Amino acid sequence: MIISTLSTVILDSNIGWAGLLQVSLSCITIALGLFFVLAGSIGVLRFPDFYTRLHAAGMTDTLGAELILIGLIIQSGFTQTSLKLLMIGFFLLLTSPTATHAIAHSAYTANLKPKLGKHSFSKTRGGRS
Numbered sequence: 001m002i003i004s005t006l007s008t009v010i011l012d013s014n015i016g017w018a019g020l021l022q023v024s025l026s027c028i029t030i031a032l033g034l035f036f037v038l039a040g041s042i043g044v045l046r047f048p049d050f051y052t053r054l055h056a057a058g059m060t061d062t063l064g065a066e067l068i069l070i071g072l073i074i075q076s077g078f079t080q081t082s083l084k085l086l087m088i089g090f091f092l093l094l095t096s097p098t099a100t101h102a103i104a105h106s107a108y109t110a111n112l113k114p115k116l117g118k119h120s121f122s123k124t125r126g127g128r129s
Contacts, residue, residue: 026075033067036060049115050107058100065092 043056069089073082 022074022077026071028071029067029074030071033064033069033071036064036067040064050112051104051114054100054104054107058097062093062096065089065096 037060040056040060043060044053047053047056066089069085069092073085073089076082076085
């Protein structure tokens with residue numbers, strides 16, 4: 001998708017430097033967003049326990065989705081579509097970390113313990129056990 005869009009823009013002789021910059025910037029931010037979403041997916045598969053998987057999914061999913069939406073806003077220009085995408089991005093920025101926190105808090109309340117390494121910090125520093 002990205003390569004075909006760039007090749008269409010480069011081959012079109014009527015587009016100026018501003019259009020080329022707009023398409024290039026949007027493709028770069030969409031590609032970065034896809035990279036972060038992919039990294040979060042790999043983190044969900046590779047991390048050992050619930051809390052680290054939730055952290056990987058929550059952090060990278062929010063950043064990846066925001067970068068994809070920013071790329072789409074740049075690509076659509078100043079239109080009603082970009083305003084709708086901006087509202088979706090704002091809503092996602094508020095709800096995704098809140099949902100991640102709510103899930104982590106409910107898991108902690110249900111006494112789901114994280115996997116710890118060879119050092120148990122909860123016993124040495126007076127934390128809850």
